[in-house]
Amino acid sequence: MRIEDRFPRPSVMGVVNVTPDSFSDGGVNLRPGDAIASAQRMLDGGAAIVDVGGESTRPGSEAVSAEEELGRVAPVLEALHGAPVSIDTSKAAVARQALDLGAELVNDVTALRGDPELAGVVADAGAYLCLMHMQGEPRTMQAAPRYEDVAAEVAAFLEERLAFAVSAGIPEERICLDPGIGFGKSVEHNVQLVRRLDVLLALGRPVLIGLSRKRSLGRLLGDQEATTSSAAASIGAAVAAYDRGATIFRVHDVRETVEALTVAEAML
Ligand code: HH2
Numbered sequence: 062m063r064i065e066d067r068f069p070r071p072s073v074m075g076v077v078n079v080t081p082d083s084f085s086d087g088g089v090n091l092r093p094g095d096a097i098a099s100a101q102r103m104l105d106g107g108a109a110i111v112d113v114g115g116e117s118t119r120p121g122s123e124a125v126s127a128e129e130e131l132g133r134v135a136p137v138l139e140a141l142h143g144a145p146v147s148i149d150t151s152k153a154a155v156a157r158q159a160l161d162l163g164a165e166l167v168n169d170v171t172a173l174r175g176d177p178e179l180a181g182v183v184a185d186a187g188a189y190l191c192l193m194h195m196q197g198e199p200r201t202m203q204a205a206p207r208y209e210d211v212a213a214e215v216a217a218f219l220e221e222r223l224a225f226a227v228s229a230g231i232p233e234e235r236i237c238l239d240p241g242i243g244f245g246k247s248v249e250h251n252v253q254l255v256r257r258l259d260v261l262l263a264l265g266r267p268v269l270i271g272l273s274r275k276r277s278l279g280r281l282l283g284d285q286e287a288t289t290s291s292a293a294a295s296i297g298a299a300v301a302a303y304d305r306g307a308t309i310f311r312v313h314d315v316r317e318t319v320e321a322l323t324v325a326e327a328m329l
Pocket of ligand 1 (some may be wrong): 116168241272
């Protein structure tokens with residue numbers, strides 16, 4: 062099935078970070094039972110899919126081993142078997158086991174640049190794939206993000222990664238693209254990416270976007286030291302991105318976002 066048929070616009074992806082250090086929900090879901098309950102609540106609240114991750118990618122975060130990542134996510138995936146799940150990982154070993162445990166989408170913030178074996182794992186499983194843009198790497202990416210034309214450069218990067226994924230045997234119809242809000246971007250870059258989402262949409266693939274609780278939203282509200290943002294700010298951003306053509310919304314506040322997007326869909 063094409064990804065746009067499996068996840069019609071708008072679809073909400075609930076975030077379940079099984080990590081001690083994620084920037085808005087770090088530690089909340091580190092125990093498997095808490096993560097499973099959160100995921101279930103999100104599915105009950107209207108999430109089309111839940112995105113389970115065992116490694117934080119927040120600015121400044123350190124990498125973890127595949128063993129540690131798997132130890133965090135495997136019990137959650139086992140308990141959620143049969144529910145719609147995506148795995149937020151850049152590692153082939155983690156993706157392989159997650160797909161065996163029933164995940165249907167691989168969400169790779171490195172866009173297949175992190176692990177040379179990941180493309181083959183996704184292709185062999187016939188899984189859906191999200192390719193995300195990032196300038197630099199999580200440890201250092203917010204130091205000095207620089208672009209001449211952020212929308213054009215992000216689109217050019219994702220066009221190249223899309224071609225790479227297709228050349229590795231992943232059907233184009235199973236792939237969505239993500240501008241990577243906050244991954245090597247200033248507040249202004251993030252705003253421009255939403256405003257100029259048409260440049261990314263011109264590649265012909267559905268767009269997934271993660272604005273939820275990102276620090277840029279807190280900074281738009283005038284707090285220059287913000288490290289996160291409110292549910293209300295996140296929902297405003299989701300509705301704006303929906304209006305600009307985004308399809309899948311990666312969010313922490315599922316029920317509220319589903320309600321907001323349902324009303325927006327009726328009116329826009
Ligand atoms: N953002 C985060 C993590 N994964 N994946 C995609 N496709 N798009 C995103 O914007 C995105 C992502 C960061 O947010 P969060 O999961 O809240 O925090 P952390 O990476 O610290 O776990």
